[in-house]
Amino acid sequence: MDKKQAVLKSKLMPDSLNSAEDIAKGSVQLLHAVGMHARPAVKLTKLAKRFESQIAMRVAGAVDWIDPKSVTKVMAMRAARDSIIEFEARGADAQAAVAALVRLVAQDFPDTSR
Amino acid sequence: MTQSAGSGALIFRGRTASPGFARGPLVRADQAQVGCRKPGSCQEEERALRRALAATNGQISALASAIGGDAAEILEFQLALLEDESLLEPIFAAIAGGTPADKAWSQCLAEQITDYRARPDEYLQARCVDVTDLRDRVLAALNGGASGLGRVPASAVVCAEDLPPSRFLEIDWSAGGGLALLQGSPTSHVAMLARARGVPMIVQLGEVPDNEATALLDGGQATLELDPSASRIADFEDRREAHARDSATARILLAGPPVAWRGETVQLYINIQGLADLSHPDAHYADGIGLMRTEFLFDDPAGLPDEETQFRVYETVLRWAGDRPVTIRTVDAGGDKPIRGFTEDGEANPFLGVRGLRLCLKHPEIFAVQLRALGRAAVQGKLKVMFPMVTVPAEFAAACDLFHRVVDDLRAARLPAALPELGIMVEVPAAALTIEAFPAAFFSIGSNDLAQYVTACDRTNGALGALIDPLNPGVLELIRRTAHHGTRHGISVSLCGDMAGDPRCAAALLNCGLREFSMSPPSLARVKQAIAALSSEGSGD
Numbered sequence: 001m002d003k004k005q006a007v008l009k010s011k012l013m014p015d016s017l018n019s020a021e022d023i024a025k026g027s028v029q030l031l032h033a034v035g036m037h038a039r040p041a042v043k044l045t046k047l048a049k050r051f052e053s054q055i056a057m058r059v060a061g062a063v064d065w066i067d068p069k070s071v072t073k074v075m076a077m078r079a080a081r082d083s084i085i086e087f088e089a090r091g092a093d094a095q096a097a098v099a100a101l102v103r104l105v106a107q108d109f110p111d112t113s114r
Numbered sequence: 115m116t117q118s119a120g121s122g123a124l125i126f127r128g129r130t131a132s133p134g135f136a137r138g139p140l141v142r143a144d145q146a147q148v149g150c151r152k153p154g155s156c157q158e159e160e161r162a163l164r165r166a167l168a169a170t171n172g173q174i175s176a177l178a179s180a181i182g183g184d185a186a187e188i189l190e191f192q193l194a195l196l197e198d199e200s201l202l203e204p205i206f207a208a209i210a211g212g213t214p215a216d217k218a219w220s221q222c223l224a225e226q227i228t229d230y231r232a233r234p235d236e237y238l239q240a241r242c243v244d245v246t247d248l249r250d251r252v253l254a255a256l257n258g259g260a261s262g263l264g265r266v267p268a269s270a271v272v273c274a275e276d277l278p279p280s281r282f283l284e285i286d287w288s289a290g291g292g293l294a295l296l297q298g299s300p301t302s303h304v305a306m307l308a309r310a311r312g313v314p315m316i317v318q319l320g321e322v323p324d325n326e327a328t329a330l331l332d333g334g335q336a337t338l339e340l341d342p343s344a345s346r347i348a349d350f351e352d353r354r355e356a357h358a359r360d361s362a363t364a365r366i367l368l369a370g371p372p373v374a375w376r377g378e379t380v381q382l383y384i385n386i387q388g389l390a391d392l393s394h395p396d397a398h399y400a401d402g403i404g405l406m407r408t409e410f411l412f413d414d415p416a417g418l419p420d421e422e423t424q425f426r427v428y429e430t431v432l433r434w435a436g437d438r439p440v441t442i443r444t445v446d447a448g449g450d451k452p453i454r455g456f457t458e459d460g461e462a463n464p465f466l467g468v469r470g471l472r473l474c475l476k477h478p479e480i481f482a483v484q485l486r487a488l489g490r491a492a493v494q495g496k497l498k499v500m501f502p503m504v505t506v507p508a509e510f511a512a513a514c515d516l517f518h519r520v521v522d523d524l525r526a527a528r529l530p531a532a533l534p535e536l537g538i539m540v541e542v543p544a545a546a547l548t549i550e551a552f553p554a555a556f557f558s559i560g561s562n563d564l565a566q567y568v569t570a571c572d573r574t575n576g577a578l579g580a581l582i583d584p585l586n587p588g589v590l591e592l593i594r595r596t597a598h599h600g601t602r603h604g605i606s607v608s609l610c611g612d613m614a615g616d617p618r619c620a621a622a623l624l625n626c627g628l629r630e631f632s633m634s635p636p637s638l639a640r641v642k643q644a645i646a647a648l649s650s651e652g653s654g655d
Contacts, residue, residue: 037237038191038244045194070200071191072226075241078233081389082426 022053024098027060027086028105036079040109045071047104053091055101060084068101124340125580126319128294131305133334133636134314135354136292137347138269140322140329140340143277143285151257153214160206163215166255171196173251174280181283188279188307191241192248201226216256223249234414236299237390243304247278266291271329271338273322279304287313292331294319294338309636334640335616364639368399373645375624380645383441383632385610389427392434394635402438402496404632405558405610406431408445408484412453418480424487432495439496441558441608441632443539444484444513446470446502449563456480465572470503470539475512485520492532500558504538507551537606543567546592549599557596558632561611565589584613585622597627608632617644624648 032040048055048068056065059079065088066073079085085105089097104110153159171193178189195201201222208218223245230242266272268289276298285291293308298317308315314333327340330350334357339346372379383404384397391397411419411427432440447453448461448469456477461467474481488499501513514536524531540546541560549557561584566573568589571582583589593609600607608630613619615633617640623631624645633641 038241039187042187042190042194045198067200070198071194072198072201075238076229080423080426081430 022090022092022094024089024094025087026098026102027084028102030079030081030083030085030105031108032081036074036077038075041071041074043109044074044101044104045069047100048097051089051091051093051097051100053089053094053097055087055089055094055097057085057087057101060086124323126322126338126340128316128319128336128338130315130333130336130634130636131293131295131298131317132308132313132315134292134312135333135350135357136269136271136290136314136329136331137350137354138271138291138329139267140273140294140325140327141266141270142324143266143272143274143281151214151216153216156210156212159209159213159215159218162256163205163209163219163252166215166219166252167196167202169255170248170251177280177283188244189283192244192280195245195248216253219252219256220249234412234419235390235410236388240299240305243276243278243298246276247280250278251280271331273329277304279307282307282313292316292333294322294329294331296320296322334637336612360640360643364643367643367646368396368639372401373642373649375629375645375649378629380624381608381630382638382642383439383608383610383630384635384638385615385632386431386635389430391635392431396638397635399638400438400635403431403435403440403442404608404614404630406440406442408443409447409451409453412445412447412456418456418483421483421487421490424484425490428487428491428497429494432491432497435495437496439498441498441500441537441556442488443500443502443558444471444474444481444488446539448473448503465566471501471509471513472503472505474501475509478516481513482516482520485517486524486531488534489517489521489524489531490529492534493530497532497534498537498556499534500537500539500556502539502560503542503563504552505542505544507548507553510536510538510552510554539610540564540592540596541567543592546596549596554605556606556608557600559593559596559607559609559611559628561589561593561609561613564592564611568592584611584616585619590622590626593623593628594626601627606630615641617641620644621648 030036045068055068057068058065059077060083066077068074068087087098087101154162174189174192178186178193205218205222209215226245227242227249230245231239233239266285268286269291271292271294272285273294273296275296277293277295282304292314293316295315295317296319299305305315305317314331316331316333316336316338319338322338323340328342330339330342330347332350332353342350374380381401383402384391384400385405386392386403387407388410411424428442446469448457448467449465457473458468468476488497491497501510504510517533517536521531521533535555537554537556537558538545538552539560540549540557541563543564545552546564562573565582565584565586569582569586571578573582597607599605607628609623609628610632613623614631615637620641631641
């Protein structure tokens with residue numbers, strides 16, 4: 001890791017966190033008219049799989065975090081319309097992953113996401 | 115209009131999933147039984163499953179690229195499941211522990227299927243067909259077969275318990291044909307595909323004899339007729355031809371000004387049983403929502419819906435409707451709609467049992483939650499609330515009292531709330547016969563149950579299809595009484611049963627004095643057209 005990256009990272013994260021890993025968090029409201037159904041779920045898993053970071057998501061307030069790279073888990077999350085979805089990623093591309101996932105949900109799963 | 119009894123033909127009724135006409139041989143297309151296979155060592159079993167998964171992936175990918183568009187998106191869900199590590203991990207673990215590949219795969223998928231089937235909304239329940247299809251494809255591949263499903267002849271009326279989208283897409287529909295499902299749902303993927311491709315389709319037919327009869331399928335009327343006589347076939351072909359001519363004109367008319375009958379505007383509302391129904395392209399032409407069913411909210415195995423969940427759904431619907439009226443029916447459980455933890459078990463005759471408002475009054479603590487959500491939603495738009503299965507005025511009074519108390523409580527807690535207009539469903543003959551005794555703000559005639567109770571025919575029994583005729587003079591007489599009571603006292607009366615969406619019933623209903631019809635969104639165009647035609651003929655005796 002070069003110096004520039006290290007400086008950037010120190011701005012983004014509290015000191016107490018493990019410096020070998022990047023951690024990012026984000027949350028967004030689910031606008032999709034029918035909640036987290038098959039098509040949005042497939043789009044979300046496909047996007048999540050493009051990042052190597054470990055990603056977790058949940059409906060705000062839920063106890064369990066789930067893996068957004070698993071379509072089964074995303075469907076089982078039962079996120080309803082208007083619920084708040086939280087993402088948390090750890091890894092080299094954590095910031096980009098959270099930003100992309102938040103954008104996908106915020107833009108209501110556009111068809112041109114590829 | 116049901117055919118006259120005694121002509122020898124068999125008519126079955128279900129629910130419309132996609133309108134249109136099909137005539138052809140009835141062909142059963144249920145999944146073939148999976149044969150036995152000899153399991154090998156753990157390593158062999160793991161390799162066998164990996165090969166089967168890859169083969170299935172290949173089949174579905176090929177299908178997806180050949181089809182494109184909406185249908186491909188449906189198949190992508192199945193592909194995503196095949197690539198889902200957290201789904202596959204426990205399966206491979208079981209195989210490593212000595213379970214044969216087919217058993218490990220089926221067991222894991224069975225859990226998924228059960229889970230989807232138990233979901234509260236019809237859309238998610240319908241996903242169990244996609245998962246079942248995936249299970250069967252992989253099992254077929256494990257058994258060394260291709261998908262192993264027989265060819266369907268051109269223009270066949272395909273009959274099955276339910277049908278996965280991938281199977282639908284493998285059938286060549288270019289020469290016509292239709293789909294008759296014994297179970298299934300109008301909101302399943304396969305129903306969406308059928309509508310998009312103009313393939314007529316009926317669901318929930320119940321039971322149909324397994325023979326190779328000639329079948330006449332009328333998707334719009336949700337009827338399947340077997341072994342028809344030459345004259346029935348001629349009649350069917352006339353209907354088909356007329357339908358094709360009229361369809362184009364009907365859509366144009368729907369977007370135009372409202373229709374009137376004898377100088378009075380006729381209101382056309384929609385029935386919805388979930389938020390998805392609002393996305394039908396014709397839904398926004400409706401004058402409002404005449405019946406919103408709420409049973410789908412109560413079907414979650416995790417438990418009964420809380421106030422907030424219900425409030426959000428009601429609020430969404432009211433927001434959609436804007437300044438148009440929305441009539442929400444309080445939960446109508448029981449009868450053929452059991453709800454775990456709420457409806458009575460082991461009733462000998464649930465249609466005549468503790469259902470509808472009877473059940474709600476028995477559980478005021480559950481009922482009050484729905485009334486609180488409705489009272490809060492009432493400030494958001496033009497909400498009307500009606501109670502189902504009312505027999506005597508005392509039940510209506512009890513429900514109104516509870517609602518008043520609930521709204522008082524909400525206001526005392528400084529929550530915005532209002533008492534909506536309160537009305538009743540007219541479906542019990544005793545209520546229709548004593549309609550003057552009910553101080554309701556409006557009435558909505560539930561003609562399906564009314565016909566069932568007046569004709570003493572279980573409406574889920576396909577064998578009674580010819581007898582349970584909503585145009586039975588006894589049924590029409592009760593509709594007329596109710597409508598006339600409304601006219602005389604300036605009380606709104608609508609009808610929200612299947613006959614409201616049947617253009618052939620329009621004349622009879624208008625002649626009964628009815629001016630408000632509530633139907634599923636796909637029926638709007640045809641009904642409006644039928645009323646416009648009657649109106650310009652100036653008919654009506």
